[in-house]
Amino acid sequence: MALLLPLLLVFVAFATLCYSSPAGFTEGAGVLPDGLNAAVGETVMFNTTLTPTEKPFQSVNWNVNFSTTIIVVINSEESIGPEYEGRITFFTSTASLELRSLTLGDTGEYSVNIVQDGKIQHGRTILVIYEKVSNVSVTSSSTDLVEFNGSVSLSCSASGSSLSFLWLNGSSEVTASDRVQLTDGGSSLTIINVTRSDQGPFRCHVSNPVSTGTSDPVNLSISYGPENINLILSPSQGYFAVGSDISLTCSVGSRPPAQFKWFLNGDQLPDPGSELRLMNVNMSQSGNYSCQAFNSKTLRSQTSQPSDITVLGKSSSVKPSTNLPIEGTSVSLTCEASGSVFTRNWMKDGSDLTPTDNMILSDNNRVLTFNTVNRKDNGEYFCQISNPVSSDGAKYVMTVNYGPENVEIKGPNKINIKGTLKLTCSAESTPTARFTWFLNGTEILTNSAEYIKEEVEFSDSGNYTCQAWNNITERTSSSVVHGLTVTDQPSGCAAGCIAGIVIACCVIFAAAVGGGYYIYKKK
Incomplete structure (x- = not known):
């Protein structure tokens, strides 16, 4: 057997030389797939396209990169290259080859020459070995930020080879924009002037041709506000008798919750909190009342419009x-x-x-x-x-306080992408209800009866829920759900349009018949 391998190689060289000449052998079609991918440690199968046969091939030669012999078979006598002992299985019926315990060094161009019944068939394919994706993790430069006044950098790291990176905010893919930068081959994400929509959760999805991996979620805390401040007077009249009890409530959108100050005619009152109660009032308490909200994170404040209270003395x-x-x-x-x-x-x-x-x-x-x-x-x-x-x-x-009840959402159920979405929520309630909006169960807006988005995306499709709350009755309404579909299909003539055309045609026809009948009667 020591001399068998050199003799086999001489024979294969002679067969290959004959294959290149027009006489004696004919060129066979490629018998291997175009390309193969596999992971380190796995097994790859080089399946030929030959029909299984019981008759032994005259010769089969497998090699890699045209220089390293894997196996040579002549008349059923096998000779395996030393690097492939114990790692391969040769299938005599199809000349296919199985290669096990793959390493990165197994990447290369594999070729096979097969001689059967005096004909040579040849095949070549590229095998690329990859390390599987593992240990995917995300680190953040900060998780506590202020809306419109902070930037954050997220970095994704992973083990593996030929890695591709994709960032997700919730279920939506993060793409580059004026505020969003993707660098280092997509492994680094930088967001400038963060908004409350950037709170996450952020995940990094890493892939290569043989595997994928996703990091644990990273959430950001985005502080915002105060905004949309509102001062509610109860009872809502401006004139009160001496001895009356008056309640003023200040509401505002803010994260974290705002701190409040109260003012009478510009002078600060000692009362803290979002509600000011004036008990058993006298005439000296007349004046303009206002509240100021302050956010200790954003260092921003907002002051309400003043509310005039006049206390009248009588017997x-x-x-x-x-x-x-x-x-x-x-x-x-x-x-x-x-x-x-x-x-x-x-x-x-x-x-x-x-x-x-x-x-x-x-x-x-x-x-x-x-x-x-x-x-x-x-x-x-x-x-x-x-x-x-x-x-x-x-x-x-x-004024009897009641509700909220009979909550209703008005707005379109279908809208074209990039269109402006406006949903209005209403409820029977005294005082006026406060509203919270949810999209597919996630809160998206508070303290507003209207939800407006200038340019909708496909991700804005779903179930919009409006929930009303009365701060006096302390009652919360049942949620009402409004389905919305974002589409890129142009809208045709609606049912009302078709009905209008039919009615117009009927009117014209009736006018024509009436005119003809009038001429006929006149004649």
Whole structure:
């Protein structure tokens, strides 16, 4: 056997020489696939396109890079190159070859020469070996940022060969833009002037022709606001009697939650928090009230428009059991006066009050009680008091807080890509409800009845949910869902357009028939 391999090589060289001449042998079609990819440590199969045969091939020669012999077979006698002992399996029926325990050094051009019945068939293919993707991880230069005032760099590292990098924000691919830079072959992601939409989660997806890997998510905390500040006065009237209780509530969009200050005529009040309660007011508390919100992360502040409160002094008053009546609860109005009172008469909205089933007058008409107040009880209640020498009166405007209920979303169900999307959420509620928007269960907007996006993308398709909340009743509505599909198909003539055309045609036809009939009758 020591002399067998050199003899076999001489024979194969002679066969190859004969293959190049026009006589004796004919050129066979390529018998190997165009190219193969495999991973380190795996097994690759070089399958020929030959039909299996029981008759042994006259000779088969497998080599790599035209210089290293893998196996030579002549009349069923095999000789294997020393580098491939124990790593290959030769299939005698098709001349196919299996190569195991692959290394990066196995990358190269593989060729086979097959002699059968005096004909030579030849095949060549390229095998590329890759290291599998592993150990994918992401590091961030910072995770605590301020909207419009910070930048962040994310770096992706992984083990493997011939790596390709793809960044994901949630389920959406991150692409380069004026604010987004992809460098170092895509392994580094830099976002300039971050916005709240850049909070993530960010993942790095790494791939090569034989494997893939994805990092753990990285979330960013983006601080923003305060914005959309709103001052709510309850009761909502501007004039109050001495002794009234007044509530002012300040709402604002902010992350983290804002800190609040209150001002009367420009002078700061000692009261903190988002709500200011004025109990048993007197005339010295009249003036312009405003609130200021401050975000300790963004170092930004916003001040509300002032709300004017005027406290009037008089000898009579109507005091409610609560300044925030809520539908379904019990409320009492008490008519108080200084001095002697002989009679008390109640009026509602300028007419004598006729008690309904849910009203009770007691204590000589001093107390008007609503067993279960409802929104129909809204209005101005006036208590006329008198004695033999004087008369006076006091009023109370009752606003029954209720809801939210009957939440509704208005807007398109289908919109072309790059179009402007506007969805409007409404609810029956007093005071006006606050709204939170969700897309496929993820919060996208707060404190706004409208959701507007200037240029929609396919990723904006899904179920938009609007949830309403009343800060007085402390009730939250059932969520209402509005489906939206973003499409790139142009819209045709809608059903209303078609109906208009049909009606127009009918009108023209009727006019023609009527005109013809008129001419006929005249003749």
